[in-house]
Amino acid sequence: MNLSGRGVCRCDLAVVGTGMAGMSSALFALNRGLSVAQVGTYGESIFASGLIDLLGVHPIGDRKEWENPWDGISTLVRDIPKHPYAHLCKEDMRAAFEELVSFLQGAGVDYRIAGDRNVKVLTPLGTSKSTYGIPETMWAGVKALERKDPCLLVDFEGYTEFSARQIAESLSKRWKGLETLRLRFPESGTGGELSPLQMAQALEKPSRCDALAQAIRAAAGPARSVGLPAILGIYNSRRIHSDLEKAIGIPVFEILTLPPSAPGMRLLEAFSAGLGRRSVKGFYQSRVVSARQESGGGFLLDLQNPHSNSRIRCRGVVLATGRFLGKGLAADRRRIRETVFDLPVVQPGSREGWHREDFFDPGGHPVNRAGLETDGFFRPVDDSGTPVYERLFAAGSILAHQDWMRMKCGSGLAVTSAYGAVKGFIEVAGLKKRKNVQCRMSNVQFPRGRKK
Ligand SMILES: Cc1cc2nc3c(=O)[nH]c(=O)nc-3n(C[C@H](O)[C@H](O)[C@H](O)COP(=O)(O)OP(=O)(O)OC[C@H]3O[C@@H](n4cnc5c(N)ncnc54)[C@H](O)[C@@H]3O)c2cc1C
Incomplete structure (x- = not known):
């Protein structure tokens, strides 16, 4: 140059x-x-x-x-x-x-291209969207949706654009084993509005990630995987995803959110x-x-x-x-x-x-x-x-x-x-x-x- x-x-x-x-x-x-x-x-x-x-x-x-x-x-x-x-x-x-x-x-952002086929991911409306390349952090959701295994969907107080219950209700006829859990986001104080980008930034702090994992593990029950909005960090999503999976003990996946999105x-x-x-x-x-x-x-x-x-x-x-x-x-x-x-x-x-x-x-x-x-x-x-x-x-x-x-x-x-x-x-x-x-x-x- x-x-x-x-x-x-x-x-x-x-x-x-x-x-x-x-x-x-x-x-x-x-x-x-x-x-x-x-x-x-x-x-x-x-x-x-x-x-x-x-x-x-x-x-x-x-x-x-x-x-x-x-x-x-x-x-x-x-x-x-x-x-x-x-x-x-x-x-x-x-x-x-x-x-x-x-x-x-x-650059620390893992993507999965599923060879010769499109895969389906969950949307925040409880519908599915077909696509070709997805963040690795969403892959367990593709599998869960295919198999319809028991699954826990998590949402957060103060993040009103994403409702685990609404997703579960939309899917209830096709997917029986869906449970939902609403959590207060770790260390989020006394409430107020939260955005996915704020939560993603906040999860970069390991203690918050630990606290989230403990809260989810306590409620996981028979779930074989856990889905939550796409908030698993901006700079260290690989580590955050892996830490959560290890601490909870089952696969964890992100669900698309409305823009602006953490994966974007x-x-x-x-x-x-x-x-x-x-x-x-x-x-x-x-x-x-x-x-x-x-x-x-x-x-x-x-x-x-x-x-x-x-x-x-x-x-x-x-x-x-x-x-x-x-x-x-x-x-x-x-x-x-x-x-x-x-x-x-x-x-x-x-x-x-x-x-x-x-x-x-x-x-x-x-x-x-x-x-x-x-x-x-x-x-x-x-x-x-x-x-x-x-x-x-x-x-x-x-x-x-x-x-x-x-x-x-x-x-x-x-x-x-x-x-x-x-x-x-x-x-x-x-x-x-x-x-x-x-x-x-x-x-x-x-x-x-x-x-x-
Ligand atoms: C809400 C939303 C959701 C989407 N969801 C998906 C999805 O799920 N899957 C998928 O595959 N795609 C999705 N897309 C589409 C995908 O992001 C776009 O197709 C893709 O971003 C097209 O990108 P682009 O680079 O051609 O244009 P853009 O992303 O529009 O970028 C144009 C760029 O040109 C720059 N520019 C314009 N004029 C000038 C100028 N005079 N000088 C300098 N710079 C200039 C702008 O600043 C900008 O950086 C989505 C897009 C949106 C908006």
Whole structure:
């Protein structure tokens, strides 16, 4: 990384965005020896559940659920050939997950990917949600839900958004052996509101963890496992989970909570610490306010944050700025815009076409599939299919032809398209030849439809 010139950071790749797609892009690029600068404002990630969906539903109109997401993807790319997954081969997608899981493990956050099938986790509503990658701290819950073994569900005074009794009641017809327990959170004083993030931070203190374990053990009875809201720490979830299981004597699992969630926060912390150690040049709490291409094909990005302005000069950019919530897309009365480069956005011809008449239309709304269409290297293209810039790539939810919320492919799409975009950059920029760039990706065949 070179910071020569007043306030100008020079690097191979600038990643714009700090959501799942931006973090994954930075990771994959750093792991391959590229110098990387990353820009974005933290915040959105902690709203995510911490689950990694790959593909749950397709076609969304039929609400067809897939037990094997890979079979689902084969059907999906046949039915929607412009879906971003069509630009990826399955070897690359699997490699992306492997690399992510191994990185997270190194950062103390264990994830489990259940091979070729989706698994079901409990929600705070007492329903189940199908997903692909889950925190290890939730795994015993997957097993308990499958087997319907006797189980104790715990909730806490002052945490009103999570009711063990409500979960048990919703499941009572399907799962007989559910008992519930309401506890006062250890050392929480005389009451008041509690949030999952507060409790997760508090459990970092071993004495609180011990006290919680004693209270649960005393009430566990015939339970074969214990479920409690996702509060098992932020920085030391592996230790806290293992200490609780040892002290209680049966498997313990976390249940999803409403955002902001502790598993989401763990991901954010793991990425921040792990990417920092890999020498990312982070411009956090900054935004790219203008971007232009320079002669030679690289880019100059102007950044703004409340305290200072800076610039990045880079050979390529991965744009991972998300949709409307992330602010990668913005809508006015007439059209949807991409906010950094003003790239062409695939969208319905007029605003009237954004939504279907019925808000609950199972087929979803066209506006949710608006976004950037790319070539096989994940470069945004214009109407004629030509890349707008040779070395500009896009990843994550900003991509067109997908409805991550209904298809249940949010974080999986973010991670795998990040892998595709970094691979695209290395190939297009000719960096495979550079000695210090480790391009394990290079042995993989070109996926279908990729332009050489
Ligand atoms: C409430 C909620 C629950 C979710 N639950 C799940 C789930 O259970 N399973 C699952 O798989 N997925 C889930 N997701 C989705 C998943 O988190 C998203 O699909 C994924 O985060 C998409 O990430 P992204 O990186 O593309 O975009 P985002 O997360 O939106 O990130 C966009 C980033 O771009 C940055 N940015 C935007 N404009 C600029 C600019 N000009 N300059 C610099 N930075 C900029 C923003 O600051 C932000 O960091 C959930 C998402 C939400 C919101």
